[in-house]
Amino acid sequence: MTAQEQYVEFGIEREQYAIRIQDIHEIIKMQDITHIPGVMPYVKGVINLRGKIVPVLSLRDLFGMEEQTYTKQTRIVVVNHAVDTVGIIVDRVSKVTTFNDIQAPQGRFGGLDGRLFTGIGLTSGGLVGILQLEEVLLRD
Amino acid sequence: MLSEYKEVFLEELDEQLQLMDEVIMQLERDCESGEVIQSLFRAAHTLKGSSAAMGFEEMKRLTHRMEHLLDLVRSKERAVTPLMIDLLFRALDNLKLMKEDILKQDCITVDVSACLQALERFDSDAAGAASAGGAEAGASGAVQSQAGAQAVVAASAAVRPELSLSIRLHMKSALEQGLRLSWLCVRLSPDCFIQGARAYVIQTMLTEWGELLLASPDYESIGESVGDAPELTYLYAGTQEPAELAAMAAGLADVAGAHAEAVLLEETEMDYRGTASAAAYSQDTSGLEGALPASAPHIDESAAAAEAPSRQPEPSSSSSAPATPPSAAAKPKAQTIRVSVERLDDLMNLVGELVIDQTRIQQVARTQRRRFQDDSVGELGHIADHLSRIIGDLQESVMKARMLPIEQLMGRFPRMIRDLSRELGKELELVMEGQDTELDRTLIEEIADPLIHLIRNAVDHGLELPEVRERAGKPRQGMLRIKAAHEDNQVVICVEDDGAGIDPARMRSSAVGKGIITQEEADAMGDREAIDLIFRPGFSTAQRVSDVSGRGVGMDIVASHIEKLNGMIDIRSELGRGTTFKIKLPLTLAIIVGLLVKCGGQTLIIPMSNIAEIVRVPVEEIRSVRGQPVVLIRNQVIPVADIRDRFGVPQSNDASKHLPLVIIGSAEKRLALTVDELIGNQEIVIKSLGAYIGKVDGIAGATILGDGSVALILEISAMFAKTAAR
DSSP: OOTTOEEEEEEETTEEEEEEGGGEEEEEEOOOOBOOTTSOTTEEEEEEETTEEEEEEEHHHHTTOOOOOOOTTOEEEEEEETTEEEEEEESEEEEEEEOSEEEOOOSEETTEEGGGEEEEEEETTEEEEEEOHHHHHTOO | OOHHHHHHHHHHHHHHHHHHHHHHHHHHHOTTOHHHHHHHHHHHHHHHHHHHHHTOHHHHHHHHHHHHHHHHHHTTSSOOOHHHHHHHHHHHHHHHHHHHHHHHHSSOOOOOHHHHHHHHHHHHHHHHHHHHHHHHHHHHTHHHHHHHHHHOOOSOOOOOOOOOHHHHHHHHHHHHTTOEEEEEEEEEOTTOSOHHHHHHHHHHHHHHHSEEEEEESOHHHHTTOOOSSOEEEEEEEESSOHHHHHHHHHTSTTEEEEEEEEOOGGGGOSOSSOHHHHHHHHHOOSOHHHHHHHHHHHHHHOHHHHHGGGOOOHHHHHHSOTTSOTHHHHSOOOOOOOOOHHHHHHHHHHHHHHHHHHHHHHHHHHHHHHHOOOHHHHHHHHHHHHHHHHHHHHHHHHHHHTEEETHHHHTTHHHHHHHHHHHHTOOEEEEEEOTTOEEEHHHHHHHHHHHHHHHHHIIIIISOOHHHHHHTTSOSSEEEEEEEEEETTEEEEEEEEOSOOOOHHHHHHHHHHTTSSOHHHHHHOOHHHHHHGGGSTTOOOOSSOOTTTTTTOOHHHHHHHHHHTTOEEEEEEETTTEEEEEEEEESOSSEEEEEEEEETTEEEEEEGGGEEEEEEEEGGGOEEETTEEEEEETTEEEEEEEHHHHHTOOOOOOOOSEEEEEEEEEBTEEEEEEOSEEEEEEEEEOBOOHHHHOOOTTEEEEEEOTTSOEEEEEOHHHHHHHHHHO
16 A cells, blocks of 8 residues: 555544545535435435436444534545445535545544544544445445 | 357347248248348348358258248248248248357257258258159250350250349349340369368359359368269349359369350340240240340349349359348348447436436526526527527437337237147237337336237236137137227337136136135225226136246236336226237336425325326315225226325415326326326426435425425336225
8 A cells, every 4th residue: 555645534523534535536515315215324315417317325424423413514526436435415515635644544433433434544533444435334 | 269259149139030030931922022032032141151051950940941931931932831931930040049058158059950950851842842843844944055055055964043033133233334244164173172162262253253153062061072073053234244253163173174055135034934924935035125124024023033123143242241132232221330239328317317407497598487587598598498409309319329110029929829829729810019118128028928928928817718719709810919009198108908807706706715805895996897807916817727827926016027127007898809909118217297286385296107006186185095085087986095194294274175196097097186286297207216215105206396396206016006005
C-alpha cells in the first residue's frame, strides 16, 4: 500500500472515516430520497442521479448510530461498487487527504467490526478509519 | 462450412419455411391457383440453391425433389391431390428438422431417405402421366413437329425440354429486344469426369455471352455425372448467329461438340395447345408487332402468365449468391437491414432518458411562465413544445423499429390447427384477423406459448366433434377465430370458438371435487368467478386427457405467463355458444403508460395496462367479508387493498366521503386499490432499482418524474399474491 494514496475524509458524529478517492464517483448534497418499502433498514431509498436510479444508504444506520436529521453539511458520497453506483450518507465531508502511516485494523475500531476497515490512518487530527467498501456495502 | 453465411442462410431458411407452411396450406384450399404453386416452387428453388451453396447435400436433394414435383404441377402435368399435400408437408417437416440440426450442430443428421423415396415414387408416377400427356400434346402440336422436321435436327438425341409459359414469355421479350434465339446442344467429352462442374462452367459462360433461358438438364441435377451421353441442351438468347454460338461453345474445355440452330417462331407461341390461334399466328408471322396483340388474350387467361414475367431464368439465379433469391427481383421488397436487439434496446434507453428530460423541461417552462412574463419565457415554452413533439416522434420511431407484425406468430397457426383437427377428428374453419397488428418483438416471442396453449385448448376442449355439433343443430364445421388489434395503447388478442362453452356448474363441482375450493365457496361463487376457476392451478375440465393438451400444463400456466407480461386475460363463455379468451397486452415492455397516484405523500405508479377501471365509491360501500374488505362493482365482488398498508405509509385522516378506487387486473384476477389521490397518466420509462437493491417484492421498478423525483412502479402480481396470503 503506498502511503501517498489519496483519500476523502468524512465524519460521522465525532469520528473520522475515509474512502479511497478512486472509488468515489462524486459527492453531492442531500437529495430527496424515495423510500422503498421492504428493503434493509439502512437503505434509505433511491435518488435520481442525472437520470440514473441510485440507492442511498446511511452510514449512521449501518454503524448502529442513531439517525439525525440531515443538516446543511450532510452529503451523499457516491461510490462505484462493482456494476452499481451506491450513495452513502455521511454527516459531513472534511477534506482530501493522504496518510503517512496506515496501521492494520485491530479486531475492533471504536465499537465496530475491524473487517469494515482496510486500515487505520494516523493523522495529526487523530485516527481515521479507512473503509473497506466491499464489506460495508455487502452487509446483509 | 461457410460460417459467415450461416446466419444469412438460416434467416432465409426460416423465412422460406414459414412461407412454405402458409403456401402449402393455401394450396390445399385452392389447388388451382398458379400463383400459389409458383411461390411454392420459388421457395423450394431458393432453398435448393442456398442449401447447395452451403453444402447441405440432403437438404438440396429434398428441395430439388420438391421443386421437381412442383414444376410438374406448375406445368399442369400433375394435379394437386391430398396425397401430394401430405407429402409436401412431410417434406417441409423434414426441412424443419434439418434446420434444427443445423442450428444445433452445424450438420444434418435427419434421415430423409424415406421422404425422398416417397417423393421419387410420386415423381415416377408423375413421369408416367407425363409421357401419356406428351403423346397427347404430340398430336395437337403437329405444327411444331412439322416445323422441327423441316429444320432437320442434327444428330442431337436430346429431347427438347418442354417450354413453360414463363419461358415463352421470356423468349418473346428477347425477340422484341432484337436478340436471336437459339437452341444450343453441347456434347461433353466422354472422359470429362466432373460433368456437373463442367456444365456449371458452360452455363456461366452462356449467361456471360447472352441470356440463358433454359438449361436441360440443369447442372444442379447433374450432380457428378450426366451418364453415358453427356449432352446438354440450352435455350439461349443473344446477338450471335447460331453458327457463331456453336463455334464459341465448341471452343470451351471438355466440350466434344456443339451444335446450334435458330429457334423457330412457332416455338415462341404462347399457348402450344391452342391450335386455332397457333395456326393464325403461323400464317401471319410477317411482323411480331402484329402477332403480339393477337396472343395477348392468352396471357390474360392464365393466372400463371401474370406471374411468369417476374420469374428469372433459373440458371442465372442459381449461380448468383444464395442471399438473393430469385424472388428478389419479382417482389419489390422494402429495403431492410438487420440490427441486433441489444442495439435497439440501447436506443430505447436513450430515448427513455430524453422522454424524462422532456417532461422536466416542460415542467420548468410551466413554472417559469407562472413566475415571469418575458419573451424568453415564451420562447422556452415553444422550444419545450417543439422538443416534446420531436421526442415523441423519435420515441415512436424507435418503438416501431422494435415492432413486428403478429403475422410472424400467427403464420404458424394454420398448420398447427390443421394437424390438431385431423388428430382429434374435428372439422373447423380458422379465421385470422389483424395479422398486421404490430407489437414489440420480445412480446411476440413471449406470447407465443400462451397463445398456442389457448388454441389447443379451444380445439381440444372447446369445439365439439362434428356429430355432436350436428346433434346440437350447429354446422359440422366449427369456427376458430384468432383476432389481433390495437386498442388504445394496448394489443388485444382474442381466441374465439363457437364450441360448447364452459359450464359454470361443472366448473364448481369439479373444483370442489379436486379440493381447489370448498363447497361453501362454490355456493357463494357467481358464474363468472366459476368460469375463472379454469385459471386455478391443478384445474382441468377435460374428461378425457388427450394427446393434445394433456401434457400436464394447465391454463394456470397461461395466466401466469400473461401476468408476467403485465397483461390481462378475460374469458367470456356462453354454454352451447362458445368461448372467447381475450388477452390484453402492453405494446412494449420498456416504456409504459402509468397512472400516477398519491398515497401518504408518496407518488406511486400503477401500469395502465393493469388497470381495469377507476371508480369513486362512497366509503360505506366498502364492506367486509370475513375480515377482508370487499366492494361490489357491477355484480362482481372485488377485494379491496390499501396500498398504504403495503408501503407502511401512515393512514391519512381524510374525511372525504368518496374513495377513489383503482381496479387492477392481473391475468384474470381483480383487486381494488384505495389511493389518496389520482394525479393522472403519463408515459414512463421503467428503470430497475439496480443490482444493489435487487428485487423488491411489490415493486416492478422505478421511474424519474418530470420534477426529477423518483417514483416507484407497483408490481401488480405481487399485490395479488399478498392479498391471497392474508
